[in-house]
Amino acid sequence: MTPLRFGIVGCGAIVTLHQLPALRRCPSLQLVGLVDRDHEWAAKVARRFGVPAAHDDYRQLIGKVDAVLIATPNTTHAAIACDLLGQGIHVLCEKPLATTGEEVERMLAAAARGDARLMTGQCLRFSPQLEMLKTVVDAGWLGPVERVSASIGGPYEGVACRTDFRRQRALSGGGVLMDLGVHVLDLAVWIAGRAPAHVEYAGSFASGWEVETDAEVGLRFPGDGQALLQASFSTPLGNSFTVRGSRGWARASLYVPTELTVFAEEARICRRAGMQTLHLVDRNMYDAQIAHFCRAVATGEPFRVRDAEVRATIGVIDSCYGRLAA
Amino acid sequence: MTETRLMVLEQDGQARATRLRDLVGRVAALGWLEGGTSRAVVHVGSCGRSALAVETARALAAALRVRAPGLRIDALDAAASGSEWNGLGRLSIDRAGAVVVRGPRGVALHVPKLWFEPFFLITVAAVHPDRRWRIGGVLQAQAEILGHLNPGAPTGLLLSEAHRLGASDLAVACGTHAGTGDWWVASPSDVLAEGAVARAAGIDPRDLPGVRTIARHELVASWEAVQGASDVAPDLRGVAAGSFGATVLAAREQGIAVGRRTIEDVGLVARNLRKVPQALRRRLSARAGKRKSA
Numbered sequence: 001m002t003p004l005r006f007g008i009v010g011c012g013a014i015v016t017l018h019q020l021p022a023l024r025r026c027p028s029l030q031l032v033g034l035v036d037r038d039h040e041w042a043a044k045v046a047r048r049f050g051v052p053a054a055h056d057d058y059r060q061l062i063g064k065v066d067a068v069l070i071a072t073p074n075t076t077h078a079a080i081a082c083d084l085l086g087q088g089i090h091v092l093c094e095k096p097l098a099t100t101g102e103e104v105e106r107m108l109a110a111a112a113r114g115d116a117r118l119m120t121g122q123c124l125r126f127s128p129q130l131e132m133l134k135t136v137v138d139a140g141w142l143g144p145v146e147r148v149s150a151s152i153g154g155p156y157e158g159v160a161c162r163t164d165f166r167r168q169r170a171l172s173g174g175g176v177l178m179d180l181g182v183h184v185l186d187l188a189v190w191i192a193g194r195a196p197a198h199v200e201y202a203g204s205f206a207s208g209w210e211v212e213t214d215a216e217v218g219l220r221f222p223g224d225g226q227a228l229l230q231a232s233f234s235t236p237l238g239n240s241f242t243v244r245g246s247r248g249w250a251r252a253s254l255y256v257p258t259e260l261t262v263f264a265e266e267a268r269i270c271r272r273a274g275m276q277t278l279h280l281v282d283r284n285m286y287d288a289q290i291a292h293f294c295r296a297v298a299t300g301e302p303f304r305v306r307d308a309e310v311r312a313t314i315g316v317i318d319s320c321y322g323r324l325a326a
Numbered sequence: 327m328t329e330t331r332l333m334v335l336e337q338d339g340q341a342r343a344t345r346l347r348d349l350v351g352r353v354a355a356l357g358w359l360e361g362g363t364s365r366a367v368v369h370v371g372s373c374g375r376s377a378l379a380v381e382t383a384r385a386l387a388a389a390l391r392v393r394a395p396g397l398r399i400d401a402l403d404a405a406a407s408g409s410e411w412n413g414l415g416r417l418s419i420d421r422a423g424a425v426v427v428r429g430p431r432g433v434a435l436h437v438p439k440l441w442f443e444p445f446f447l448i449t450v451a452a453v454h455p456d457r458r459w460r461i462g463g464v465l466q467a468q469a470e471i472l473g474h475l476n477p478g479a480p481t482g483l484l485l486s487e488a489h490r491l492g493a494s495d496l497a498v499a500c501g502t503h504a505g506t507g508d509w510w511v512a513s514p515s516d517v518l519a520e521g522a523v524a525r526a527a528g529i530d531p532r533d534l535p536g537v538r539t540i541a542r543h544e545l546v547a548s549w550e551a552v553q554g555a556s557d558v559a560p561d562l563r564g565v566a567a568g569s570f571g572a573t574v575l576a577a578r579e580q581g582i583a584v585g586r587r588t589i590e591d592v593g594l595v596a597r598n599l600r601k602v603p604q605a606l607r608r609r610l611s612a613r614a615g616k617r618k619s620a
Contacts (some may be wrong), residue, residue: 134443262442266445268441268491268492269442272491276427277428280426
């Protein structure tokens, strides 16, 4: 298989800490260039990671790459992705894919026009404990999903970042719900296997922020399923994801990839011994994500993050921010 | 009324097929075939596997089929030849179909994914002398599944975890006595079935190494049922291996486990010791930096 010629647009903390090391380890691609508005910074990152070229405009990648990772501030995703997808360049775009449902539709249309593929980088879906959680739910060990509860976040001061775009609505497009909440929102939609029919939302703002710093979302899925999701830039939360079914429950820490706790009341193993902790093989989720992206582009297999799921997730954010009502 | 927990049957000069029908009938009458699930697994232990064990397992599977025609029945019989289980599904145990669970002592073990699903489990074991457990029976048969998935793990751990995590719903121990012919001991409790065999072999069940291993982690069943059943049990004296050999093997296993843990611990200590100079350097340079800035 010929390696994909790969470019990176945006060189923030997520790229230098996680994505670039994973991209360098991936044998299915060849890094040809990276882009940052700050050319000096781009050149520095390129030197550090051995990337041959550094640019200050993503258009300079056109004709040189087969695929890109977009990791710029949220409100810029749609314009950059539409441009590149229109040129037939496959796009892996950091979460959130877009800041509104309307942008999502534009991006999907651009992908269809350019005969290119677009995947959202929902890295947690590739973390072993959450992959196993999905397997457990799909295998029916817990019975039909009745309730999902999840929390993510902690004081913003602890977040690794190169710029402070998260505080500015013009760049972030939303607050903690858009930035961190989208992780658990995406997982809830993925695990439930359907889009929610009803959304409730409460958010609060800390001083100095243009966007909400704490968010709580309640979802009701068609049938009986519910989800309660919390995200915060101000308070240390549990950073866990729990699924309760009619016949059991499973809980994963979002950041401990090697463990999943399961209790299934009809399972032989739980009958006498109670809940069980599954011990999983550690694997870097960014490595798994990029390997999946490259394989899916090469073989045409569906992406793990489906378009319908992205529509549902961004649709919830739209509802929360009251855009649909407007 | 006292609930019956143990059933013993001998051939009594009748044809094996006749006594198997009796066995199945009695087991069913006691309600021990009521699984309440849509799937059943009939497991035949590989160690000491005999024609009697296979015939017993097939008779029980046939009875399940008659009682619940829609029931999915699979045979788990690693030593079976191709056509022995025609008409039933065959289960095989491998790492691909396993997950790792961490036990209460932090030990990780591969277990079949199947154990996370509801199913009715019958284990049939041909009783034989075993150097480690003195008597190889139901407990050893249960541990075989974990042994296959966790080669090299201490057998005591496998035995106790197999009992804790995957004990049978119906345990049947069987054998053929030179004088009196076939015999069967059946119980919904794997430990009781094993204990009854031990008693018939002239061993106090509490002294059986397998039962002692389990008793370290849980309160084992009252032995009154075993006491009563021993009056009608076959005379199995001579079926058990010697206690001295079992003690030596247990000590050897313990020694190997301690040795392994020590090697692991020494490795961890060495790795941490290697980090000390780096940590000191970092500390000192941080202090030097602070002093300069002051």
